[in-house]
Amino acid sequence: MKITTMLGDVLRSLLRPNxxxxxxAERQPDPERLRGKLVWNGEKCTGCALCVKECPALAIELITLDKxxxxxxxxxxxxRCTFCxxxxxxxRFGCLQMSNTDWELAAADKSAFTxxxxxxxxxxxxxxxxxASTKPEPAEG
Ligand code: SF4
Ligand code: SF4
Structure with a gap:
């Protein structure tokens, strides 16, 4: 690259706004179709577990207390979620949505990820x- 061309590029970059x-500090509006945190509303949930079966990342579990x-x-x-x-x-019941406002999901405490x-x-x-199911067995003897 010629030095004059390079200087021209540098000058243009210096004069261009950021x-x-x-x-x-500065925030843009959240895009409407942004896929953030998954949100579940169980009001209409039938417990069919189709969502669980279709999740390629094994990121959701449905715990049935009383079907x-x-x-x-x-x-x-x-x-685990890939936000797919x-x-x-x-x-089929519209129980799941991906929030377009809750997407800053970094956390220092790992419990925030479940x-x-x-x-x-x-x-x-x-x-x-x-x-109870993950409690370690008492040591024998
Ligand atoms: S697919 Fe919908 S209705 Fe079926 S278990 Fe998942 S959330 Fe509930
Ligand atoms: S969005 Fe997340 S939870 Fe839903 S299917 Fe994809 S990986 Fe699984």
Missing amino acids: STQQYP AAKRFVMRYHIY AQCVENC VYYGKEHDIEMARSAQA
Whole structure:
């Protein structure tokens, strides 16, 4: 490259306004179709588990507490999710959505990467059942 061409490029760059965004100080509106955190609304959930079967990343689990009473809890592993929206497409009851406003998902604490959805007391039951099933066996002798 000729030195004059290079100097011309440098001058042009110096005179051009910044094209980088000063995130997070400056924020653009969230794009409408952005795929952020998966959100589950269990009101119409039938427990068919199609969303779980179709998830290529094994990122969601449906915990059935009482199928007849439609008591389910969804466990969402954000760290596995590829944000493909396959689960959203497959739910015939519109229970799943990808938030376009909740997408800043970095966290220092790993517990933030597993999210429970459902009624509060159902979540408590599901958590206690999980804790009991993962409790280490007492040492023999
Ligand atoms: S596909 Fe929809 S209705 Fe079926 S278990 Fe998933 S969220 Fe519930
Ligand atoms: S968005 Fe894709 S990877 Fe994430 S939970 Fe749904 S199906 Fe699984």
